[in-house]
Amino acid sequence: MRVAGERFIHFSNKKLDGITSFIHPDGSVLSGLSSEDTRMVDLAHLLLDSAEKVGSKQFHAADKLLMHCEGKVSESGHPVERIIYHFSKALRERITTEIRSRAGMIETDQVRDYSGLSSGIDLTCLVLHQAIPFSQVMQFASIQTILENVAGAKKIHLIDLQLRNGVQWTPFIRALSERKAIPVQLLKITAFQTTDKEKAEKIGKRLQSYAKSMNISLIFKVVSVVNMKDLKVGLFNTRPGEAVVVYSPTVLSAMIPRPANLQIVLRVLRKLKPKLMVVNEVEANQNSPSFVQRFTEALFFFSAWFDALGDCINRDNPYRMDVERSYFGQGIQSIVATEGEERISRSVTINVWRVFFQRFKMVEIDISQSSLNQVNLVLEQKFSCGSSCTIQKNGKCLIVGWKGTPLHSVSAWKFK
Template identity: 25%
Template sequence: MVERHVGRNMVDLRTLLTLCAQAVAADDRRSANELIKQIRQHSSPMGDGMRRIAHYFIDGLEARLAGSGTQIYTALITKPTSAADVLKAHHLFLAACPFKKLSNFFSNKTIMNLAEDAARLHIIDFGILYGFQWPCLIRRLSSRPGGPPKLRITGIDLPQPGFRPAERVEETGRRLANYAETFKVPFEFHAIAQKWDTIQIEDLGIDRDEVLVVNCMYRLRNLLDETVIVESPRIKVLNLIRKMNPDVFILGIVNGAYSAPFFITRFREALFHFSTLFDMLETNVPREIPERMLIEREIFGWEAMNVIACEGAERIERPETYKQWQMRNTRAGLRQLPLNKEIMKIAKERVDTGYHKDFVIDEDNRWLLQGWKGRIVYALSTWVPAP
């Protein structure tokens, strides 16, 4: 009996959210407010996966209705979460699902294979954030036969609001420098905190004697596309990457279709996408763990708020599917490399032996796909400039 009731609740919340989105889109305030009230009674950041997602989605709808999406979203992203808290959430995410671990493995193994006997290695990381990916690579390089190469990392991220726009990237650089020192890897860090489409090739200090790697994990989705600006930042950044002529460009994308200009379509796709992630956490992580709430609030909650409540240049969550990226990259003069068989094999083994059976690892058109219960959430690939 209970089971049926829960099932009905789930269907109801999903339907109610969609109805509410339609009311908000039509500016039917009375219906929207009624539905918001109803959904609020059934949603909670501490409930099951569906109640949690309803909690964040209804925040977004309410902000959109009030026309205050941008202010709320800006307030959210400027409120500082300590790096320590983010690291805790990051560790939980690493333990709960293979997605981040596999991306790091995919990227680091690609770099290790390429830089096997390089004397100097330069990594340009778009969207470095806290640089959690690199300690593992630094450790690997330190035990390379014949000693480590001279490692340079150029960490690029968006400027933070306030007086010290580059503070977070510089802080990341200091942490990595300390780490490199511990492992005796010669290290240099260069921080760039500015809009990515304003970066010039001269800013990157490229030296042709170095093995050059461009890395971008899941952050190209934050660049505006042609629906906002004809000369889109996406095209500019891909052109810049081609011009750098890297030995490899490693790309990880969020496989989402929720950047449609039409709000209802976008809302439905976002509900689909985030339900997958919340369901994955619900299945793999106990409800009461604070780090789970941190991930849901600080990562997925923010993203959902941005997708639902913001428009135009303010809406920076604009993922595309891996097939769209494939076309986009090819048009920008990049050529996709075949997937490395060994990387694919290890990835499959790790997921089959260490994780829940509903995690999906697959391959399509030279992309390594990662998903949950048949929905592809992330995709990874490697590229070089086309001749």
């Protein structure tokens, strides 16, 4: 993708900031590529050219370029083919929508569903968690950070803003059971759910059973609201003497299209006076008002993910196909094919979050060296492809990437 980007710039009449920002200062070696790699560069070049044409409303020219792409890619082929398949499909939808809009034919009652992994494909989530290092890297860094900040607490109250399948808390419970100097008297986990309360309660029962086997007393509760305006401090039932910790795993960015909800959540959390808030987020600027810049940022981000899937999971694995189609494919559609309130995927970088969190008097604290050591241990022991997962510090937070491309951030915060 980087080679294609450089070649696209070289042959373009004008520079596109959204593309040039990704080009390595040393450049890439355009010669010496295999015939297969050269074919992939050609396809990626066509895709970038098509996106430029769409951005400048040259839909007929974009359509011709897409036709060349679509006949040469497959959603089950080479990782570059797979990523171009999904981006071509999204560009095609954008072209169709814009042409219909110009002709006054837009369907105002059309409803899109970009629910992705939250739609309940649990087994796919589990396969992804076990095969790709990013999820476990973020979880273990987060858990270690939480453990360090509640080391002296006898009563711990975890507020999880997105429970998912709850597997992140089994190593945490195990670690607490091994703490001898200051034994834990009580662990509370409050799961914040806006959908599927019953599923969360089943997960809670499994966690309680596991905690009992580890001699940890666990109280599990689900806080569920239909309208975010109904979210109140009292719902979390915090008690004096509890060390309150908030865990936010890639959930705040989902609220960017609804900023009022995001502000409500942070105001309520601030009033809970948590000892710590750990935030995992997507590290990509997919919220730019510039279509071409947003497209290019998304292309490099998802290309790194598809490359990771290609290195870590067999090409024909049905769960790989499932995550590419049901999660990433829909995310690409949202970023590329939609605008305004309809565009749900709006990730931003850690620097944007830093500015935003300052408004709520949140102070960033350092992710410790021991957390970094824990992450490296996970990569070495659990993943054959772990060497391609890159961990870097950005100020006080961790940036998790793939072969140097940033994908996620792990940061820790306290409220003044």
